[in-house]
Amino acid sequence: GDSVTQMEGPVTLSEEAFLTINCTYTATGYPSLFWYVQYPGEGLQLLLKATKADDKGSNKGFEATYRKETTSFHLEKGSVQVSDSAVYFCALSVSNTGNQFYFGTGTSLTVIP
Amino acid sequence: DTAVSQTPKYLVTQMGNDKSIKCEQNLGHDTMYWYKQDSKKFLKIMFSYNNKELIINETVPNRFSPKSPDKAHLNLHINSLELGDSAVYFCASSPFPGTAGTGELFFGEGSRLTVL
Numbered sequence: 001g002d003s004v005t006q007m008e009g010p011v012t013l014s015e016e017a018f019l020t021i022n023c024t025y026t027a028t029g030y031p032s033l034f035w036y037v038q039y040p041g042e043g044l045q046l047l048l049k050a051t052k053a054d055d056k057g058s059n060k061g062f063e064a065t066y067r068k069e070t071t072s073f074h075l076e077k078g079s080v081q082v083s084d085s086a087v088y089f090c091a092l093s094v095s096n097t098g099n100q101f102y103f104g105t106g107t108s109l110t111v112i113p
Numbered sequence: 114d115t116a117v118s119q120t121p122k123y124l125v126t127q128m129g130n131d132k133s134i135k136c137e138q139n140l141g142h143d144t145m146y147w148y149k150q151d152s153k154k155f156l157k158i159m160f161s162y163n164n165k166e167l168i169i170n171e172t173v174p175n176r177f178s179p180k181s182p183d184k185a186h187l188n189l190h191i192n193s194l195e196l197g198d199s200a201v202y203f204c205a206s207s208p209f210p211g212t213a214g215t216g217e218l219f220f221g222e223g224s225r226l227t228v229l
Contacts, residue, residue, distance in 0.1 A: 032216065032217075034217060034218075036218075036220075038154070042222060042223075043117075043203055043220035043221055043222045043223050044156075044203070044205075044218070044220045045220065046217050046218070046219075049217060087154050089156065091218075093216055093217075093218075100158070100161070100169060101146075101158070101207075101218055103156045105153075105154075105155055106154040106155065106156070108154070
């Protein structure tokens, strides 16, 4: 079945460090891939997305590339800030399953000054 | 002008009670969802409605009953509340793929339910 596996946390980094959060997926069709971010006390919001192989999603300095050959969609940021502290969720959506979304388990990131 | 709004934001109640959470979206989306997030932040899909019709109904106790009076509203009613129902419940909506965009999800702010 369709699923997402993402790196377990929690992750603690110093400000300006490089961030990678790994995400791999299994899908029967042609999924769209997403990263969502959840700041403390808030709902999830879309961070970036990619709808086909080799697409790169980017937003707020974060990037992720849809790699079909490795079934991955790793999230990266070159220099994290304290304000990036949040929980990050990798997700996929396959339209032939009634627009079902599959989420990873979430990775908690804390950035310390 | 909140896109997906849910009420109440906080709900504290006793075991055995019945409670409801309401959700409304003003995005014109066809599909709405209920997700449950536990204390470890794990998100689990509960239900999904497309244009008022149930399309996803995961293994959820039948104490949970969704109701969609129209495509802009999806309410969640919970009977005989148990301690394990304590969680944050998120409503979300998306355009059905093929109609607009990639069908990304738009979430409400969540309703934190505490069962004592």
